[in-house]
Amino acid sequence: MPPAQPHHSSVIAVFCGARPGAMPEHTGLARNFGAALGRRGLGMVYGAGGVGVMGAAAEAALANGAAVTGVIPQDLHERERAQQAPGEIFVVRSMHQRKALMYRLSGSFAVLPGGLGTMDELMEVATWNQLGVHEKPVVLLNASGYFTPLLAFFDHMVAEGFLSADERRLVHAVSDVEEALDLLAPDSRALDAAQPLAGSAL
Numbered sequence: 001m002p003p004a005q006p007h008h009s010s011v012i013a014v015f016c017g018a019r020p021g022a023m024p025e026h027t028g029l030a031r032n033f034g035a036a037l038g039r040r041g042l043g044m045v046y047g048a049g050g051v052g053v054m055g056a057a058a059e060a061a062l063a064n065g066a067a068v069t070g071v072i073p074q075d076l077h078e079r080e081r082a083q084q085a086p087g088e089i090f091v092v093r094s095m096h097q098r099k100a101l102m103y104r105l106s107g108s109f110a111v112l113p114g115g116l117g118t119m120d121e122l123m124e125v126a127t128w129n130q131l132g133v134h135e136k137p138v139v140l141l142n143a144s145g146y147f148t149p150l151l152a153f154f155d156h157m158v159a160e161g162f163l164s165a166d167e168r169r170l171v172h173a174v175s176d177v178e179e180a181l182d183l184l185a186p187d188s189r190a191l192d193a194a195q196p197l198a199g200s201a202l
Contacts, residue, residue: 006041008140011067012042012184013106014057015121017114018049025144026113029177030057033112033141038064040188045105047098048072049082053112058086069105070097099124108137108184113146122171139180140173147173 020027034057036043044061048070049053059182062068068087073095075082092098101119109125111118128134140147151173157163174180182189 008105009107010041010105010141010185010188011045012037012108012110013045013102013125014054014110014112015047015114015118016053016057016112018047018052018054019115020052020056021113023144026053026146027056029141029143030054031060031110032058033057033110033177033180034062034066035064036181037061038066040181040185041065042181042185042188043067043069044087045069045071045102047088047102047116047117048089049076049083049085055085055115057112064087071101073098103128103134105135106136110180110184111137111138111140111147113141113144126171130167137184138171139183140171140172141175141177141180142176143175 016030017026019060030053034044038061044058044066046058046068049055049072058068058070070085070087071089072085072089074091074093090101092101102121103125107121111122122138122140125134125136126138129136129138140151142148142151150162152164154171156166158165158168172183174183
């Protein structure tokens with residue numbers, strides 16, 4: 001069974017690539033996001049890849065005090081170097097089990113640059129919001145413009161009548177890490193502000 005985590009509303013599932021991508025900004029964003037998540041006292045659930053954007057986010061979150069849980073199917077355990085992945089790692093039988101456990105453990109979803117697997121996870125949780133299976137914030141971190149073509153396609157879906165304007169608003173996109181966390185875990189801003197700075201008088 002998964003370990004005790006912070007309350008699920010304070011745990012963020014992070015969807016992102018096990019590759020670093022073509023630009024160093026992608027892993028830089030991941031490190032910034034993971035560090036900010038940890039500083040706010042939030043927990044992180046991710047796909048248990050020890051490399052790429054995924055590994056960078058988890059390593060930074062763990063280094064900044066976050067409870068980090070990775071979930072990976074057996075057939076990806078070696079390919080994505082789960083043995084090097086930060087946090088407590090759970091190996092499951094299938095991709096379906098991986099996603100189901102990540103969704104159950106988390107209260108919101110952050111999407112950083114990634115490939116087809118990242119898009120699959122994004123579309124599934126957005127669809128679950130659309131259908132009322134859950135009501136959990138979904139936020140794209142678009143600091144480098146990586147998701148701009150995707151956002152334009154969402155708007156195209158609205159124009160073509162396959163997505164309503166209200167459904168389009170189920171997926172948020174921001175460029176700033178702190179703004180993303182405000183949307184993903186609104187209560188964490190107050191918690192973060194209440195923490196004394198290192199060296200400050202109590």
